[in-house]
Amino acid sequence: MDDGERRAGRPRDAEAGKAMKRAALRLVRERGYDSVSIGQIASVAGVARQSIYNRWPAKADLVLEAVFETGAGFDPPPVGTAPGPVAARLETFLLAVFDHVARDGETLAALIAAAQADAAFRQAFRDRFVLPREALVTDMLDEARRTGEIAPGRDPALISAMIHGAFWYRLLNGLPVDAQLARALCHEVFGSPSASRAGG
Amino acid sequence: MDDGERRAGRPRDAEAGKAMKRAALRLVRERGYDSVSIGQIASVAGVARQSIYNRWPAKADLVLEAVFETGAGFDPPPVGTAPGPVAARLETFLLAVFDHVARDGETLAALIAAAQADAAFRQAFRDRFVLPREALVTDMLDEARRTGEIAPGRDPALISAMIHGAFWYRLLNGLPVDAQLARALCHEVFGSPSASRAGG
DNA sequence: GGAATTAATGGACTGCGGTCCAGTCACAAT
DNA sequence: ATTGTGACTGGACCGCAGTCCATTAATTCC
Numbered sequence: 001m002d003d004g005e006r007r008a009g010r011p012r013d014a015e016a017g018k019a020m021k022r023a024a025l026r027l028v029r030e031r032g033y034d035s036v037s038i039g040q041i042a043s044v045a046g047v048a049r050q051s052i053y054n055r056w057p058a059k060a061d062l063v064l065e066a067v068f069e070t071g072a073g074f075d076p077p078p079v080g081t082a083p084g085p086v087a088a089r090l091e092t093f094l095l096a097v098f099d100h101v102a103r104d105g106e107t108l109a110a111l112i113a114a115a116q117a118d119a120a121f122r123q124a125f126r127d128r129f130v131l132p133r134e135a136l137v138t139d140m141l142d143e144a145r146r147t148g149e150i151a152p153g154r155d156p157a158l159i160s161a162m163i164h165g166a167f168w169y170r171l172l173n174g175l176p177v178d179a180q181l182a183r184a185l186c187h188e189v190f191g192s193p194s195a196s197r198a199g200g
Numbered sequence: 201m202d203d204g205e206r207r208a209g210r211p212r213d214a215e216a217g218k219a220m221k222r223a224a225l226r227l228v229r230e231r232g233y234d235s236v237s238i239g240q241i242a243s244v245a246g247v248a249r250q251s252i253y254n255r256w257p258a259k260a261d262l263v264l265e266a267v268f269e270t271g272a273g274f275d276p277p278p279v280g281t282a283p284g285p286v287a288a289r290l291e292t293f294l295l296a297v298f299d300h301v302a303r304d305g306e307t308l309a310a311l312i313a314a315a316q317a318d319a320a321f322r323q324a325f326r327d328r329f330v331l332p333r334e335a336l337v338t339d340m341l342d343e344a345r346r347t348g349e350i351a352p353g354r355d356p357a358l359i360s361a362m363i364h365g366a367f368w369y370r371l372l373n374g375l376p377v378d379a380q381l382a383r384a385l386c387h388e389v390f391g392s393p394s395a396s397r398a399g400g
Numbered sequence: 401g402g403a404a405t406t407a408a409t410g411g412a413c414t415g416c417g418g419t420c421c422a423g424t425c426a427c428a429a430t
Numbered sequence: 431a432t433t434g435t436g437a438c439t440g441g442a443c444c445g446c447a448g449t450c451c452a453t454t455a456a457t458t459c460c
Contacts, residue, residue, distance in 0.1 A: 188362070
């Protein structure tokens with residue numbers, strides 16, 4: 001990003017940074033968040049334990065970055081300008097999210113758990129994971145209200161919370177978060193596909 | 201409950217059991233789940249640390265029992281046979297739940313977090329907290345479908361997950377879980393009084 | 401009265417996340 | 431070349447959850 005910003009002192013070893021994230025991602029996927037220690041990650045990355053704390057304030061921050069930046073380009077396709085009914089776009093978005101969850105769902109649950117015990121991480125998680133996705137859905141629902149796909153009296157923010165909430169609820173309860181859920185949520189929000197209220 | 205079941209060996213000290221739960225409840229409410237250690241609870245209860253592990257497998261189990269059995273009679277009024285529209289009864293139920301959350305919400309969030317790292321506690325929490333409340337809502341929605349308060353094509357289990365999900369989502373994100381949310385959820389599920397989907 | 405059984409106690413122990421620190425290394429500025 | 435600064439290292443350290451264990455206390459069964 002800002003490589004031009006050369007500061008005084010010994011520069012950070014960029015390779016080491018990547019190695020830490022790679023090790024964290026691999027170990028967490030292989031063994032699960034709670035079974036992996038910072039020491040193990042450091043060891044696999046070939047780095048001192050303290051070097052990890054030099055870059056991330058806590059284990060959760062490292063794993064968040066490893067899973068949701070290095071790990072997979074999880075940013076959904078730009079939706080703001082896409083055509084077509086909002087219902088279909090919402091379903092596409094949810095399918096993408098849930099597909100990612102199929103791989104890193106347990107890690108995501110562990111991060112949500114970690115956020116409960118660490119206010120700073122809670123904020124980071126909220127800014128970098130929760131709010132963007134929530135805004136995406138809220139914006140879609142706002143648009144749907146403008147186009148008449150949902151009734152004007154309904155509350156996009158609340159519906160968004162219910163959608164993400166159902167997702168979290170199932171995730172945190174160890175229940176499947178899959179394509180079927182994505183479709184059912186869209187169905188529930190927009191009405192049945194055959195007897196839609198929007199078109200026919 | 202089963203006091204008649206006299207087994208051999210030294211009997212458990214019932215007073216000590218109550219003292220442990222009382223201490224746990226008080227300390228957790230005063231300082232928060234993560235800031236309270238088992239050692240502190242034992243100390244306040246006037247009991248050896250190991251005695252706590254003698255009765256509960258983990259800190260989370262003790263706190264679950266302390267908060268949701270000793271702490272407050274949280275079991276909602278028997279709903280199965282109550283009269284009146286389901287919408288009103290659901291709102292009453294949610295208001296009761298959210299009122300309890302106003303006091304022990306942070307502890308509840310900590311327990312949900314603990315469940316992510318401990319499969320045995322996850323099961324216990326599910327059996328003793330999640331499933332009963334979910335069943336209550338699902339049953340209400342089933343009844344609403346029979347009576348026509350909601351359309352027959354809708355899915356009570358999914359709506360229940362969306363309701364509890366919105367609750368969890370807001371709780372775990374540090375947002376208010378209050379009467380306003382309860383009313384908004386009922387409004388969203390059953391339709392607005394002025395522009396309802398069910399009735400016109 | 402004595403087993404047998406279970407509870408309660410206190411202390412040692414392990415592994416963890418996170419902190420602290422002193423020493424060393426790599427770079428920029430002078 | 432020297433100085434300043436920040437990265438890296440390795441180790442000590444703290445408090446915690448949870449385990450293990452030997453000892454002692456209370457109760458039932460024989």
